[in-house]
Amino acid sequence: MVPGVNAVLGKLVALGGGLVTLPTATQVVPSWTLQQACRTGELLRVLPEVFVAAHLVGERPGAPVISRLDPALGHRAALTWADGGGALSHLSALHAWGLRAQSSGDLLHLSTPASTGLRSRPGLVVHRRRNLLIEPPHVVVRRGLRISRLEQALVDSWPALPPAERRVPVIRAVNERLTTVE
Template sequence: MNPVLRELVALGAGLVTRETARQVVPRWALQQACRSGDLVRVLPEVFVAAHLVAARPGTPALSRLDPALGQRAALAWAEGCGALSHLSALSAWGLRQQAVGELVHLSAPAGSGLRTRPGVVVHRRQGLILEPPQVVVRRGLTVTRVEQALVDSWPTLPPTERRAPVIRAVNDRLTTPERLAIALGNVPKLIGRAALRALLTRLADGCRSPLEIWGHEHVFTGPGMPAFRRQVPIRVGRRTMYLDMFAECEQVNIDLDGAATHGDPRQREVDLRRDALLATIGILVVRFAHRRLVHEADAVRRETLAILATRRAGAIA
């Protein structure tokens, strides 16, 4: 390969466009690099170092790249006329890992000349403006805003995988249930819209995990249950803690231990110290494991009601 072109490819972390190459090397240098197998054309006018293209015959060249490189290649091809969207945007936002071989999704204004090609899907949208707030730069990539990406991706994901990116986005403070509800309101015919709206309601109530949502829907609502406050900040000395489900009148906090924390002795020690600290100000912490909450919902409900009744009776006495 021409040494100047080789350096240019290295500067582009394995990627070069025809427009960039023609500014520093003769046209034949790019053609020769492709003929010799040093470069592979993955999209019109976009080339990638051959060693970065996996050998999977019958698969579009773009789909044989590492997902991050594939996204960069698609944006280079779009030349500022499109932004990563849908599942590709979720990857750019760090909310979902894109698998090798997945299509790259771009959104472009309705009047743009971009069209779907092997390895890349182009979604043409009326009213899309490739500027903030509709489109932002994330990790050096042009991407649709997180609310739009989450709503767009909802019907694309398998039902069992839809909730996780939304919950993570809220927990990581990339967005809020309220902003997501506004974005959802702009897509009245979204497939699975009712389920997403229900999830946003749970998140707005303060639920912050699938287990908390399960508990809210199947255990901790109904006759006898107080109106639990969720994610309540409590300060003890110099430390601020957030209570999962706080019954203020009874001074009881319900903590739900996820499956991932079960059996972790370090996490158990942290939890015990936290519970002891809350006990110094009169707050009783009651913990339910993932297994019990899911498989013994009725028993957990009865125990919770009994504990709350005992605390109320103690307060009166």
Template sequence: MNAVLRELVERGGGLVTRAVAEQVVPEWTLRRACGSGDLVRVLPEVFVAAHLLRDRPEQRIGPAAIGRLDPAVGVRAAQAWADGRGALSHLSALAAWGLRRPRAGDLLHLSASAGAGIRSRPGVAVHRRQGLLLAPPHVVVRRGLSVTRLEQALVDSWPMLPPGERRAPVIRAVNDRLTTPERLVEALGAAPKLRDRAALRTLLARLGEGCRSPLEIWGHEQVFTGRGMPAFRRQARVRVGRRTMYLDLFAERERVNIELDGATTHGDPRQREIDLRRDALLATVGIVVVRFAHRRLVHETDEVRRETLAILARRATATG
């Protein structure tokens, strides 16, 4: 490869566009580098160093050249091709927001305005959106990449994910305080025809009520609602001395805190010690902590419900 072109490619992290290359070398130099196999065209006007392409079948290679790149390089190639006319969106935006692990061979997603002048290519899906502005609040820059705002990315990605994987990015985004259930509800309101929209609406309602994990949602829907159950405060904030704690389900009148222990906490001595210290601290202000393990919540639902009602009744009598 021509030395000047090689330096240009190296400065670009293995990637160069025709517009940039032809500012310093003649067009035939770029054509010769492709002919010799040093560079590979992965998108119109976008070229990468050939050694960056993965050829091992176990790495889930897609049919398009861009799908044979490391995901980070593929994203840069797509952005270079879009050249300010589109932003990462849908599942690609989720990866940029850190809510999904990208994999080699994944289809890349860009959103563009109706008249942007770019269209889908092998390995890249372009979604046209009426009224899209490639500027805040529609699009933001994250880690140097132009991406659709998080709420839009989560709503757009919902029907694309397998049903068992849909809730995790939404729950994590809320738990990490990247967004709120209210902002997501607003974004969902602009997508009346979204596939499986009702399931996302229900999830957002549960998050709005204070649920912060799949287990808490299960408990809310299957165990701790209905006849006889109080209106629990979810993720209730309690301060004891200098420490602030958040309680899974707090029956304020009875001073009972129901804690839902996930499957991963079972058998962890360190977590057990943390829980015991926390429970003892709550006891100093008259709050009784009742813990239910994941197994019991899922497999002994009726018994857990009966025990909870009995504890609440006893506490109501004692505190009354």
């Protein structure tokens, strides 16, 4: 249950692990109930049509809401917003692969096919790619999250990492037998 929120909406948010979408919410409560929860500050809009329980949002005045979430919840929010049209990529994918931890405040990365209408938002970078399919072999599901293949994530992340940290995820991936040197 989410304190202070309509009981039905609160249960829905709790079932979603602190996350709810506008279409899901309006299937069980009137839209004004969701608006009221946002007005009172019990729910916060993270991305278009994606809301989280306010008690899950960290303190960082001025930062986008998605940047104030625990990375795991931020990843779920980004994938929920993409609605099957995107996969975690770059540094976010390395986090999902367990090769490099992300912290609250780090940019989240999502790759989508070039044909989607998703655009970058504060705290979330959308990488539009030609010929990307949100299905194997381009994308895998790991820990319930759609993510880029490990090899692609390693290549994409290389320029985003500080030079001293670039080799670490690659070496760990090979040592942990997640990929090969080839």
